[in-house]
Amino acid sequence: MKEMYPKKGRVILHVDMNSFYASVEMAYDPTLKGKPLAIAGNGEERRGIIVTCSYEARKFGVKTTMPLWEAKKLCPHLVVMKPNFERYRAASMGMFEILRHYTDFVEPVSIDEGYMDITDSYDLGSPLEIAQSIQKRILEQLDLPCSIGIAPNKFLAKTASDMKKPMGITVLRKRDIPTVLWPLNTSEMHGVGKKTAEKLTTIGIQTIGELAKGNEIQLKSFLGINGIRIKERANGIDNRPVDPESVSEFKSIGNSTTLPRDISNQQELFRVLESLAETVSVRLKRKNVLASTLGITIRFKDRKTITRSKKLANPIQQKEDVASIAKQLFGKHWNGNAVRLLGITGYDLVEQDLAYKQLDIFSFEQDAKKEPLLNTVSSLREKYGKNIIETAAAHKVDLDQNVGTATSFNKDFLRSFPQKDKEEQ
DNA sequence: TCTGGGGTCCTAGGACCC
DNA sequence: TCTGGGGTCCTAGGACCC
Numbered sequence: 001m002k003e004m005y006p007k008k009g010r011v012i013l014h015v016d017m018n019s020f021y022a023s024v025e026m027a028y029d030p031t032l033k034g035k036p037l038a039i040a041g042n043g044e045e046r047r048g049i050i051v052t053c054s055y056e057a058r059k060f061g062v063k064t065t066m067p068l069w070e071a072k073k074l075c076p077h078l079v080v081m082k083p084n085f086e087r088y089r090a091a092s093m094g095m096f097e098i099l100r101h102y103t104d105f106v107e108p109v110s111i112d113e114g115y116m117d118i119t120d121s122y123d124l125g126s127p128l129e130i131a132q133s134i135q136k137r138i139l140e141q142l143d144l145p146c147s148i149g150i151a152p153n154k155f156l157a158k159t160a161s162d163m164k165k166p167m168g169i170t171v172l173r174k175r176d177i178p179t180v181l182w183p184l185n186t187s188e189m190h191g192v193g194k195k196t197a198e199k200l201t202t203i204g205i206q207t208i209g210e211l212a213k214g215n216e217i218q219l220k221s222f223l224g225i226n227g228i229r230i231k232e233r234a235n236g237i238d239n240r241p242v243d244p245e246s247v248s249e250f251k252s253i254g255n256s257t258t259l260p261r262d263i264s265n266q267q268e269l270f271r272v273l274e275s276l277a278e279t280v281s282v283r284l285k286r287k288n289v290l291a292s293t294l295g296i297t298i299r300f301k302d303r304k305t306i307t308r309s310k311k312l313a314n315p316i317q318q319k320e321d322v323a324s325i326a327k328q329l330f331g332k333h334w335n336g337n338a339v340r341l342l343g344i345t346g347y348d349l350v351e352q353d354l355a356y357k358q359l360d361i362f363s364f365e366q367d368a369k370k371e372p373l374l375n376t377v378s379s380l381r382e383k384y385g386k387n388i389i390e391t392a393a394a395h396k397v398d399l400d401q402n403v404g405t406a407t408s409f410n411k412d413f414l415r416s417f418p419q420k421d422k423e424e425q
Numbered sequence: 426t427c428t429g430g431g432g433t434c435c436t437a438g439g440a441c442c443c
Numbered sequence: 444t445c446t447g448g449g450g451t452c453c454t455a456g457g458a459c460c461c
Contacts (some may be wrong), residue, residue, distance in 0.1 A: 039431070047429075048429075049427090049428060049430095052461095065428070065429085113461080192459090225436095226435075252433085254430090254431075254432080256430060266442090293454095303427095307455060308455080310453095341429090341430095423441080
């Protein structure tokens with residue numbers, strides 16, 4: 001009985017905040033308004049790059065991702081600020097709260113942009129009226145400018161919101177595609193970066209119009225599944241739904257840092273890993289998840305970057321465990337060359353409650369029911385005392401192999417330890 | 426004295442299993 | 444003597460986005 005009526009076309013909005021970080025700073029400190037302002041990755045430090053800049057700064061040629069020193073050369077009076085993520089998160093929450101006033105179908109994509117499906121919100125007015133209302137409200141309540149795209153799907157809405165900045169509203173209909181979209185270069189497309197654009201050029205495709213008519217076999221062989229996808233998009237086809245839940249499904253949590261100078265001293269690098277591990281652990285805990293795979297990133301002096309990861313038999317969250325695996329991976333794969341950047345990332349995240357349930361399968365009898373945290377070396381250490389490493393060695397248990405994998409400790413092994421609380425009694 | 430930090434998704438090879 | 448085909452998991456790298 002489905003599809004008895006022709007499916008109604010969707011109405012999708014893409015709301016995109018204009019130079020978000022810079023605008024938030026201006027909203028907090030209006031004396032910044034009208035000035036060329038840049039938010040730089042590392043603040044004033046060396047190797048900083050422009051993360052966002054105000055439109056006044058753009059007039060001087062300052063652009064996102066430009067190294068700070070270059071931006072200052074172009075614009076000597078540039079006001080440079082370090083990012084204040086707390087502020088941006090607060091502003092972001094305010095913005096999404098406003099969006100949800102119009103519909104529940106709000107999908108945040110990043111801190112400063114989101115999609116809305118207002119197909120069923122017609123009682124609030126026409127799509128254009130709704131967009132105008134949203135824009136006005138965000139400006140009045142948060143003092144922040146945004147651009148909005150209105151279209152029948154995500155891709156076109158995203159493309160539309162990009163067309164008038166700042167404070168634009170753009171409607172992009174299917175019938176506008178040949179005149180508005182097709183003359184543009186493929187690199188203007190969301191999803192087509194430098195490499196893909198280059199590859200397309202080699203098969204004689206320059207414009208989105210040419211891509212729309214491209215040979216699917218050829219596109220697929222050159223670009224894989226993405227080739228098919230971008231061809232569809234070029235034809236204005238995009239059936240992805242607006243999914244309000246998608247934001248809560250994290251896939252990874254990581255922290256990385258570019259070192260103030262290139263370092264080749266292992267001791268120093270280990271200290272950096274420890275501090276990264278701390279951050280990652282705090283974030284894992286805040287999100288109530290554990291990492292089943294841990295990875296490190298090493299960028300060398302020459303910017304060559306490698307990643308190394310390890311699937312863990314048991315998920316981890318404690319900073320000692322994160323640090324331990326990270327150092328292990330680093331020690332195993334570092335070639336001794338000077339390091340520019342280090343990073344630690346947790347993948348395959350599992351919810352805390354689920355992780356504990358999984359453990360119950362291996363439950364160490366009543367012990368495990370009371371103390372499901374037994375899955376990590378650090379909690380083992382807490383429970384069985386600081387000497388667990390040594391004792392494990394005495395028992396010929398390979399702790400390196402078993403970091404974070406207490407399940408491979410057997411019950412007898414665990415019982416062989418006096419319990420800490422009993423010791424203290 | 427060039428190029429941050431947070432992510433997602435896709436691909437491809439090898440190990441391993443049936 | 445010679446060697447299929449499919450599937451999953453793990454790892455590493457690359458492209459892209461904000």
